[in-house]
Amino acid sequence: MASRLVVQTSEGSVRGRAEGAVRRWRSIPFAAPPVGKRRWRAPAPVTPWNGVRDATEFANASCQPRWGAGLSPGTLQPVSEDCLTLNVVAPAEPSDTPRPVLVFIHGGGYIVGTSALSLYSGVHLVERGDVVFVSMNYRLGPLGYLDLSSLATPERPIDSNLGLRDQVAALEWVQRNIAAFGGDPDNVTIFGESAGGNAVTSLMVTPSAHGLFHRAIAQSAPAHWAHDPEESERWARTYVDLLGGTPDSAARAIDTATPKELGKAMLALYRTVAKDVPGHFPLEPTIDGDFFPEWPAAAFRNGTANRVPLIIGANRRESSLFAWMPDALPTKPNRIEAMFEATDPKVRDRVIAAYPGYPGKAAARAIGSDVTFWHPSVEIAEAHSEYAPTFMYRYDFAPRLLGGIGLGATHAMEMIPVFGMGETGIGRTTTALGGRRGMRRVTHAMQDNWLAFGRRGRPLASWPGYNTGDRATMIFDAPPWVAFDPHAERRKAWAGYESHHRRGGTAPGEPAIRA
Incomplete structure (x- = not known):
């Protein structure tokens, strides 16, 4: 076993460690440190090293508020x-054939997150599915997702979409090196949740990522997240003001600011944008006409x-998790009304009518959930099903405790069964008042479908494909079941909705989702 813990990559040898039925390697560099003159630049190749690099412990998370790490x-x-x-987990036992590869991209609103979180270990997926698992870090906050390229000078070049470029670089590393860990570079599935789900759908429309993966899973993806260069330029100027810089000193201001100063100014900009344009954030990929x-x-x-x-899919009650963050989603009547200012009043009235009880709390939260996660996912599923096999789901499982505290099947709860964490502390806490057997059932259903999809490009036979005819949707509950066009009235009501995120999707007046 000891000899199988040292793996030769294209950049140098790394030593991992054995943990039960798996082998794990942590914090393998896939790009050069983006520091100094490499701050604000696309990822550069790693400098090869001599000897054997220790990869038994996690190194750094991306710059973020301390509580996020x-x-x-x-x-x-x-x-x-x-x-x-990035990190790699592989079965301890050798295999005569290359194993499917699952690459996970963490969420956190492009503000917080780390691949070192125990929830994301991937060990249970590897043990259950005989796969190789990879997770990555990427630049967050202003260093990764605030496009400051409009501030570039001939002396100080600045690139766009840095976090997205980091993800592409990690996938290129997988293509170069995963065979050495027993993985199949021709069978790579990317999956992610929340901002990680947006990363998945963004990578699907990033030309340089084509060919680097072969299946995709987008969980609770705000798939509409993107903004135009004009917005980026306006926010860049505001950001420099918040840093105390001037137009003449902009490049110097962002170069000399500490990560803490950059983060403080980013949070101020974030709050301003979220209040002015509900549901819109400055930390999103930018339509730069080139890379994205x-x-x-x-x-x-x-x-x-x-x-x-x-x-692709979403959870039944996504927004209940965000109730304590009033600016995160448009879940209050005043923010919902502001959200509709850019669209046809008839569309606004039709949407509101589809949520009985508005402006009550439950209806308002449902609108915030749907406009952020469910509605964009339906739009993507409908469009993509015309070109490739597409499967849609909704996560409904909610143990009694989650229902009792008002969360239900809220944002990120599906991560517990997907990663097989029902018997860990977090899983046992959520099922403390009952639901442990249901959690096991949902875990088996989600993992078996995710693993089957990663192995052959389609889930189990009990999950029919999505199309614009019957709109089959797998409902993950205990037991799982298939619904056809769930919430059809809501789906039809959103047709024609225009927002800051929907540019380029439809012509004015053209339904975004077919009735």
Whole structure:
């Protein structure tokens, strides 16, 4: 076993460690540290090293608010601009054939998150599915998702879409190296949740990512997240003002600011944008005409998105998790009304009528959930199903405790069964008042479908494909079941809705989702 813990990559040898039935390697660099002159630049190749690099412990998380890098109560991971690393988990037993590869992209609103979180270990997926699992860090916050390229000068070049470029670089590393860990570079599935789900749909419309993966799973993806260069330029100027810089000193201001100063100014900009345009954030991919060339809705509708099999879906009560963050989603009547200012009043009235009880709390939260997660996912599923196998789901399972505290099947709860964490502390807490047997059933259903999809490009036979005819949707509950066109009235009501995120998806007046 000891000899199988040292693996030769194209950049140098790494030593992992054995943990029961798996082998694990942590914090392998996939790009050069983006520090100094490499701050604000696309990821550069790793400098090869001599000898054997220790890969038994996690290194740094991406720069973020300190609370975001919490691994467990009282434990914080170090944060640094030197963060471009990935992790690999593989079965301990050798295989005569290459294993499917699952690559996970964490969420956190492009503000917080780390691949070191125990929830994302991937060990249970590897043990159950005989696969190789990869997770990555990428640049977050202003260093990764605030497009400051409009501030570039001949002396100080600045690139766009840095976090997305980091993800592409990680996938290129997988193509170069995963065979050495027993994985199949010709059978790579990317999957992610929340902002990680947006990363998945964004990578599907990123030309340089084509060919680097072969299936995709987008969980609770705000798939409409993107903004145009004009917005980026306006926010860049505001950001420099918040840093205390001037137009003449902009490049110097963003170069000399510490990560803490950059983060503080980013949170101020974030709050301003979220209040002014509900549901819109400055930390999103930018349509730069080059690396990320077109609006995601347009790419999926015209077939220029990567035509790989896709699973996409959302949770039944996404927004209840965000009740304590009033600016996160448009879940209050005043923010919902502001959200509709850019669209036809008839569409506004039709949408509101589809949510009985509005402006009550439950109806308002349902609107916030649907406009952020469910509605964009339906739009992507409908468009992509014209070109490639597409499978849609909704996660409904909610143990009694989650229902009792008002969360239900809220945002990120499906991560517990997907990663097989029902018997860990977090899983046992959520089922403390009952539902443990249901959790096991949902875990088996989700993992078996995710693994089957990763192995052959389609889930189990009990899950029919999505199309614009019957709109079959797998409902993950205990037991799982298939619904046809769930919430049809809501789906039809959103036709024609225009927002800051929907540009390029449809012509004015053209229904975004077919009735």
